[in-house]
Structure formats: C-alpha cells, structure tokens
Amino acid sequence: MTKxxxxxxxxxxxxxxxxxxxxxATAARVLxxxxxxxxxxxxxxxxxxxxxxxxxxELARSMTTGRSGIIGVVVGDIENPFFSLAVRGISxxxxxxxxxxxxxxxxxxxxxxKAAVRLLIGKRVDGLIVTPSxxxxxxxxxxxxxxxxxxxxxxxALPDLDVDTVTVDDREAAIRATQVLIGxxxxxxxxxxxxxxxxxxxxxxRQIYTSSVxxxxxxxxxxxxxxxxxxxxxxxxxxxxxxxxxxxLADEMLSHPGRPTAILASDSVIALEILRTIRQRGMRxxxxxxxxxxxxxxxxxxxxxxxxxxxQPVYALxxxxxxxxxxxxxxxxxxxxRLVLPTAIITRGSVGPPxx
Amino acid sequence: MTKxxxxxxxxxxxxxxxxxxxxxATAARVLxxxxxxxxxxxxxxxxxxxxxxxxxxELARSMTTGRSGIIGVVVGDIENPFFSLAVRGISxxxxxxxxxxxxxxxxxxxxxxKAAVRLLIGKRVDGLIVTPSxxxxxxxxxxxxxxxxxxxxxxxALPDLDVDTVTVDDREAAIRATQVLIGxxxxxxxxxxxxxxxxxxxxxxRQIYTSSVxxxxxxxxxxxxxxxxxxxxxxxxxxxxxxxxxxxLADEMLSHPGRPTAILASDSVIALEILRTIRQRGMRxxxxxxxxxxxxxxxxxxxxxxxxxxxQPVYALxxxxxxxxxxxxxxxxxxxxRLVLPTAIITRGSVGPPxx
DNA sequence: CTGCGATAAGAGACCGGTCTCTTTACTAAA
DNA sequence: TTTAGTAAAGAGACCGGTCTCTTATCGCAG
Numbered sequence: 001m002t003k004x005x006x007x008x009x010x011x012x013x014x015x016x017x018x019x020x021x022x023x024x025a026t027a028a029r030v031l032x033x034x035x036x037x038x039x040x041x042x043x044x045x046x047x048x049x050x051x052x053x054x055x056x057x058e059l060a061r062s063m064t065t066g067r068s069g070i071i072g073v074v075v076g077d078i079e080n081p082f083f084s085l086a087v088r089g090i091s092x093x094x095x096x097x098x099x100x101x102x103x104x105x106x107x108x109x110x111x112x113x114k115a116a117v118r119l120l121i122g123k124r125v126d127g128l129i130v131t132p133s134x135x136x137x138x139x140x141x142x143x144x145x146x147x148x149x150x151x152x153x154x155x156x157a158l159p160d161l162d163v164d165t166v167t168v169d170d171r172e173a174a175i176r177a178t179q180v181l182i183g184x185x186x187x188x189x190x191x192x193x194x195x196x197x198x199x200x201x202x203x204x205x206r207q208i209y210t211s212s213v214x215x216x217x218x219x220x221x222x223x224x225x226x227x228x229x230x231x232x233x234x235x236x237x238x239x240x241x242x243x244x245x246x247x248x249l250a251d252e253m254l255s256h257p258g259r260p261t262a263i264l265a266s267d268s269v270i271a272l273e274i275l276r277t278i279r280q281r282g283m284r285x286x287x288x289x290x291x292x293x294x295x296x297x298x299x300x301x302x303x304x305x306x307x308x309x310x311x312q313p314v315y316a317l318x319x320x321x322x323x324x325x326x327x328x329x330x331x332x333x334x335x336x337x338r339l340v341l342p343t344a345i346i347t348r349g350s351v352g353p354p355x356x
Numbered sequence: 357m358t359k360x361x362x363x364x365x366x367x368x369x370x371x372x373x374x375x376x377x378x379x380x381a382t383a384a385r386v387l388x389x390x391x392x393x394x395x396x397x398x399x400x401x402x403x404x405x406x407x408x409x410x411x412x413x414e415l416a417r418s419m420t421t422g423r424s425g426i427i428g429v430v431v432g433d434i435e436n437p438f439f440s441l442a443v444r445g446i447s448x449x450x451x452x453x454x455x456x457x458x459x460x461x462x463x464x465x466x467x468x469x470k471a472a473v474r475l476l477i478g479k480r481v482d483g484l485i486v487t488p489s490x491x492x493x494x495x496x497x498x499x500x501x502x503x504x505x506x507x508x509x510x511x512x513a514l515p516d517l518d519v520d521t522v523t524v525d526d527r528e529a530a531i532r533a534t535q536v537l538i539g540x541x542x543x544x545x546x547x548x549x550x551x552x553x554x555x556x557x558x559x560x561x562r563q564i565y566t567s568s569v570x571x572x573x574x575x576x577x578x579x580x581x582x583x584x585x586x587x588x589x590x591x592x593x594x595x596x597x598x599x600x601x602x603x604x605l606a607d608e609m610l611s612h613p614g615r616p617t618a619i620l621a622s623d624s625v626i627a628l629e630i631l632r633t634i635r636q637r638g639m640r641x642x643x644x645x646x647x648x649x650x651x652x653x654x655x656x657x658x659x660x661x662x663x664x665x666x667x668q669p670v671y672a673l674x675x676x677x678x679x680x681x682x683x684x685x686x687x688x689x690x691x692x693x694r695l696v697l698p699t700a701i702i703t704r705g706s707v708g709p710p711x712x
Numbered sequence: 713c714t715g716c717g718a719t720a721a722g723a724g725a726c727c728g729g730t731c732t733c734t735t736t737a738c739t740a741a742a
Numbered sequence: 743t744t745t746a747g748t749a750a751a752g753a754g755a756c757c758g759g760t761c762t763c764t765t766a767t768c769g770c771a772g
Contacts, residue, residue, distance in 0.1 A: 010503060012728055023752045028730065035731085038750060053499075058478035059424070060728035063415050063757050070479075078447070084440045091434070091461065100475060103459045105447065119456060122414035123426075143409075147366060275658050299655030302631050368758055379722045384760065391761085394720060416758035419727050 011052040020048035031056060062124060071099050071325065072120030072128045075154070076108045080269055082295050082314055083131075086154060089318025090129060097326045099126070108133045108194070108241070114140045121147065127325045131155050134209040152325040155317060156211045157338065164328065166321040166339040170212045173310045173343040174219030177264055177292045180308070180345060182227045185353045186262040186290060190235045190253060191220045192246070192274065193266035200249075202236035213266060216294070220264060235260060246273035254281055254289070261354035262290035268297030271307065286352030296346055305349030313341045367408040376404035387412060418480060427455050427681065428476030428484045431510070432464045436625055438651050438670055439487075442510060445674025446485060453682045455482070464489045464550070464597070470496045477503065483681045487511050490565040508681040511673060512567045513694065520684065522677040522695040526568045529666045529699040530575030533620055533648045536664070536701060538583040541709045542618040542646060546591045546609060547576045548602070548630065549622035558592035569622060572650070576620060591616060602629035610637055610645070617710035618646035624653030627663065642708030652702055661705030669697045 017027035022041060029035035030045040031054065037045075048054075062068040071094050075083045087103060094101050102120060106113035113133050117140045120128060127150040132141060135158050144151045145163060152164040174191075181189050195213045197203075205221075208214040217236055224232030237253060240246040246269075253259060254277065265271035271293030278289060285291055285305060292308045293300065300307040324337055373383035378397060385391035386401040387410065393401075404410075418424040427450050431439045443459060450457050458476060462469035469489050473496045476484060483506040488497060491514050500507045501519060508520040530547075537545050551569045553559075561577075564570040573592055580588030593609060596602040602625075609615060610633060621627035627649030634645060641647055641661060648664045649656065656663040680693055 010728095013730095014728075024729090025731085025753075026751055028728095029751090032730070036750065041751080055474070055503075056478055057419075057480060057728055058475075059415055059419050059480045060757090061730075063413075063419060063728085063759090064730040066757085068415070078434075079437075079440050079444050081435075081437065081440075084435050084437075088435050101459065103457065118411070119414075122412055124413060124415045147411075269654075272654055272658065279658065297655075298625075298628055299653075299658070302628060302635065302655070302659050304660035366758095369760095370758075380759090381723075381761085382721055384758095385721090388760070392720065397721080413758055416727090417760075419729090419758085420760040422727085 010057070011049075011054045012057070013054075015052055016045060016049045016054050019052055020045045032061075066124075067126055068124050069099055070102055070123070070125045071322065071329075072102050072104070072117075072123070072125035074104050074106055074113055074116045074120070074128065074130045076106055076131050076133060078103065078105045080267065081297050082267060082312075085314040086318035089315040089320075090154075090322040091318075093319045093322035093326065097330075099326060099329070106131075106133055108196075110134045110137055117141070117144060121149065125149070127151065127329050129154050129321055129325060132158055132211075135160075135211055136209050150325055150328040152321050152328075154321045158211065162336045164321070164324040164336050164338075166317055166324065166341065167212065168312050168317065168341045168343050170215035171219035171222075173294070173312075173345075174216040174264070175223045176345055177294075177310050178220050178223035179227075180347070180351060181262040181264065181290060181292065182223065182229075184262070184290060184351050187227070187229050188235065188258070188260045188354070189220075189224065189229075189232070189262045189264060190237055190260035191217060191264045191266070192237045192240050192249065192253075192270055193217070194240045194270060195238050195266075196241055197238045200237075200239040202233055202238055216266060240266070240270045240273070243269075243273050246270050247277055250274045250277040251281070254278065254283065260289070262292075262351070265291065265293035268293055268295040268300065268309075272297075272299070275303065275307075285350050287355055290351040290354070292345075292351060301348065307350045308348045309346050311344045311346050313343070316341060366413070367405075367410045368413070369410075371408055372401060372405045372410050375408060376401045388417075422480075423482055424480050425455055426458055426479070426481045427678065427685075428458050428460070428473075428479070428481035430460050430462055430469055430472045430476070430484065430486045432462055432487050432489060434459065434461045436623065437653050438623060438668075441670040442674035445671040445676075446510075446678040447674075449675045449678035449682065453686075455682060455685070462487075462489055464552075466490045466493055473497070473500060477505065481505070483507065483685050485510050485677055485681060488514055488567075491516075491567055492565050506681055506684040508677050508684075510677045514567065518692045520677070520680040520692050520694075522673055522680065522697065523568060524668050524673065524697045524699050526571035527575035527578075529650070529668075529701075530572040530620070531579045532701055533650075533666050534576050534579035535583075536703070536707060537618045537620065537646060537648065538579065538585075540618070540646065540707050543583070543585050544591065544614070544616045544710070545576075545580065545585075545588070545618045545620060546593055546616035547573060547620045547622070548593045548596050548605065548609075548626055549573070550596045550602075550626060551594050551622075552597055553594045558589055558594055572622060596622070596626045596629070599625075599629050602626050603633055606630045606633035607637070610634065610639065616645070618648075618707070621647065621649035624649055624651040624656065624665075628653075628655070631659065631663075641706050643711055646707040646710070648701075648707060657704065663706045664704045665702050667700045667702050669699070672697060 013028045014024050017024045027045050029037050030042050091101050104116035110133055129152050131154045157165045157167050193213050195210050197207050221232050240249055294310045296309045296311040300309050369384045370380050373380045383401050385393050386398050447457050460472035466489055484500055485508050487510045513521045513523050549569050551566050553563050577588050596605055650666045652665045652667040656665050
C-alpha cells in the first residue's frame, strides 16, 4: 500500500495558483518574494505551496532573470590539497554572499579547460574563476570576458588579460627559498615542477606557459646566478605531472653522479614523492640532501625531519579572488585589480649543509 | 577603437535562424543535433552560427528537456582528502558518461546538508550523491527519492532508505585493526572520531547517527570485548571535529594517568592531529603509544615511523557510486544495490607492544 | 497522369518561472 | 458627488530552447 515512489510531476506556480484560487502572477509574487501582495493572499498561497510541496525551479527562474547565482570554478586538480583549500576559500566567500559553486577540473590540460569553460558558460554561471593552465592559448578566456561575464584568475596571472587576479609573490618566494639553500652552502640545487614541456628538458623561460611556475623558475635562476652558480638552468626539471613521473624523475636525478645537494619542489604533491624516493634510496634529509617545498601542506610538519616550506596563503587566495569576483557580480564597476599576497618561509629541519 | 567589451546580448537560435534565412525550428534542429536536415541547410546554419559566435543556452535546453546533465554531490568536507579523492572518482565516472558535477559541502551539519539538497534539487540536477551526515533526520533525502530523482549514498548507509549505496566494510575493518592492536598486547585502546554528540561523552551506539562511524565503533567494541577488555566504551572519544578540538581532546587523553597505550583514529585528518600532539608531548610512536588510522592518506607512508592504516578504496568508492547512479539515470531500472567494498590493513611501523 | 509515401522545412505551443501592463476596488481630497 | 490616487490582483508576453504537428516538395509505382 505504499505510495508510488514518483511520477508525480513537480508542482509549479500555476499549480499553486490554482490551489489557492489566485492568478499565476499573484502566486509567483508570493513564491518569488517580489511585488506587493496582501497578507491574506500571501498566507493562503504559502499554505497551498506547503500543501503541494512546491519547490521553485531555479532553472526557469535563472532563465528569465538571467542570473543563476552560480560561480563556475575551473581548477587544475582538485586532489591537490593546494586547490582543495583554495576551493574551500572560494566556497566560503561564495556562500557568504549567497552564491553557489560549480567545480570543474581541467587536469591542467588546455583542451579540458576549454571544454569546462564552454560548459560553464552554457550553464549561464554568473561569473568564473579559473586557474589558467596555459598562457599561450587564452581565446576561451577572452571569450568569457568578451561575453560580459566577469572572470577572475586564481594563482596564475596572464599579462595579456586584464581581469581581477589574485596570486602570490612567486618570484620573491622562490628567491628567498633559494637563498636559504644557498646560505646553507648549496650550489647544486634542483628545481622540480609539474609543468610539462616537449622534451622534459628546460631550455628557456619562454617555454613555460604557466605564469606562477615561470615566476618561480625566474626567481630561482636569478638567486642562483646572484650566488655565482654556473648555468643553474641545467637543474630545472620539468614534467613531474604524476606520482610515477615524479618518482622516475627524482630517481634519475638522485642516482646521477653530479646529483643535486638540495631540491626545491614546486608543490607539496611533488615534494612528497621526492621525499619517498629519497627514503627509498636510503638517503637522509638533510644529511644527504636538503629539501624545501612550496605549500605548507599539513603533513610537512610531521615528517622526520619536518620540511621547510614556503607558506602560501592558500585559503585567502581563494577567498579573496571570490570576493573580487562577487564585488563585480554585484555591479560594482572598477578597474581590474591584481592582488599579490605575501608568502613566508617556515623554517623546519629539512635544510642543512651540503654533503657531497 | 577597441570593441565595446560586452553588452552584445548572447546570440540565440532565432538569431542564427534569421541569419541563415531558415525557420527557428530548422536552426534548432541543426544546433541541437536532432531531427532531419538537408546537408545544404545544415552547412549554412552551421556557418551562420559560427559567424555569430552562437553558444547554446544550456539552461533553456535543460528546461524543456527536463535533463540538466548534472549530478549533484553533497559531501561532508571537501578539504578532507578522503572526500577529495572520492569526488575525483565521482567526477571521472561522470565525465566518462557525459555528466557534470556540482559540488556542495555540508560541513557535516544537517542544516547545511538540507540547504544544499534543496538548492541542487532547485537546479534540477539529474541525480544526487550524498554522504548523509545524520541518520536521524532524513526527510530531505526521502523527498529527493520521492520526487523521482535518483539518489545514491556514499560511504554511509541508511538502513531506512533503500537506495543505491556504496560503503566499505567498516565494522570488519575496525575489528581487524583493533585485533592488530590487541595482538600486540594492548588492552587500553582509544577510538577517536569526529562525530559530535552532546557532552562529547560516548554513552551508547544509538547516540551515533553516522552509520560508518557507528559500524566502526561497534566493531571496535566487539573486538575489545572478545579480548576481555573491560568496558571498552570508556575509551571511545567523540568530538574531534576541528584541528583545535582534536588537539585538545588528544592532549587531555594523553596527559591522563590511565592514558591509552594505543589509538585508533577514525580518519587521517584526526590521525595527523593526534600525531602532532604525540610529538609535541615528547612521546614516541610506537614506543610510548601505538597508532592506526582509517584512510591511507598520502603522508602516512613518510612519517617516522610510517603509520599503519586501514586502506579504504576511496577512489573506487566514488567511482562506483557514480556509476550506480548513472546507470539509473540512463533509465535502467533495477532494485537498489548496496555495494560494500573491502578494505585492507597496510602494516607499517606505528604499532608496537604497550609500554606503560 | 494521378496518388502515395518519404523527406525536409515551417509554425507555433510549451517548459516554469518573471515582469510589464492593465484592470479592479477602495480611500481621500476637491 | 466626482475624481484623483493608490494598493492589490489579473492577463499575458517573454526568456531560449525543444518538440509536435502541419505543410510543401519530390520520386516513383500503378
């Protein structure tokens, strides 16, 4: 004798109007919370709505109003704690202003990123937050901007695209981290990053299409050169895109006779894999090799020794880029802002003097 | 002389139809990829669409078709790597079938969960995946089900709600982990979980409204009792909901004279905080206290010593719950399935004999 | 040469809201 | 008593697609 589970078409304003014996317009006014309605009518419509279990169709609502209340977010990889934390910052800021978030991840692939943007635009999100995976091909981002939908960039700036952007002082951070290693006596320092390039071999800065990574490498090289290191670009390693790739890369790098005495990792996921490789090879930190990584991931404080990190304000990064976007969504027009948040080095125990 | 950045209203099928000199219906057939159209007309409509930079309005499309191509996901906490990984599994499965994902997190609060469900239903998602934060109040989940929209549960079963569910063998896993500790000689074992309850004091299984946690505690208690432990429920600690709370709880627990010689942590976030507290108190693992945690989080392998864990197939959990849901979305009707995935214990170095 | 079926294109209703414009009823000022 | 003014409710267009139903055209068999 149980009720048939479904098949009951969701109720509409027209259904409620009929039940309450008012016009569709009046019912819509009550249910939509706009216009003027007498208290008596309001009560009876509300009662009818409750009785019928009316739930508004946000889709229909969005179509007429043109606003969906949704912010689209395209990140490189949700699994990377850096992004999960940033997304949390975005979500919190969005929720506080009554917006919701649709998440899509690009896997750092430009084609996936384009598809995601197309999809979100199609869903008529009110605005987008993107971590652009490339600076070469940004036509899809131009399109967003051109279509009048606000766009904001997270963690990675694009010189050619003048929109709200929140990044950290990547170059500065890389310089300081490198100086820490140089100060400890290192001259053979490797920089390991996920960015893919043809040949996995670093040649030139212009080959790096991810702005944050380019900044970091630039800072790294600059600090190395200032310390008189010869051709530091030899020690930039690209292509740590997966744990396997990173493992292979690290293994190859550490088995080499002229192996680095210190490593600077571009994110915590890479650092973890490098740490694993170091352990596996029976080497010790910081005795055999020193390590610094970007992102103060939660685990970096509990290893033995704990890892010295570049602490990025990740949550704030997400929170403020969302706030910038929302400000614009609310109609405030102002010139695009480029926020650069400061980082700090947290000194732990993973840096020591070089040991050849 | 630059073009005005926006204000150009997005083009519609009607615009394209006009430009191509065909009827709206014909243009729609081409652009929507349905119906029959001659090659000549198809070409001219496609050309017109490209010229006008037409982009379909998915909102309008969803409204008439009734399908949005979106799966709504409500998880407890995106920041917890357990959930990020599960979400990744969901996303991958969804993408493979042409679905997209809207993510909302409840913060394990029932009110936020209800709001999220209401929102997603309003957005007319095609189906929902939820990790119910409570088994007491599930009217909102009943509503989903009743409205005919498929619902699937992730990680937590609800006995009263007969829908597709994917969980792991929590009770079994807890028993095995507890037995490992008991086998090492421990009789004073603490179980620490995030679940909140009035008074933070464990009294009764019926007080635990999160099914997975209840299962685990049940298994833990059962294994303890089998080993002749007296009143093991004394050692169940609730309320590790934030890092601060966990820290406080752990600190209090470890400073107590009759402190546990081993700890079983309900997730990796809790374990990390417990580990920090242990270190901070100058205690050592496993000499002073043994530790096992649920979830083989990436960091558990790199601490000294590495942590023995209960390895849950988290990605598969997400992937298969999404597949179950999608199967139903595609119209296949079958009785609700309750999948229980197996776990395994990965023995590392965090368990040793008790040391009073 | 007529008629039938198949194919291609057009006309217009519809989805479920919002919103403008119009109508109605009632109060208050002239 | 007439009239202006206002508050409240109704009628119906509209958003941008989909989809059914109708109409026009063409080939081919009888």
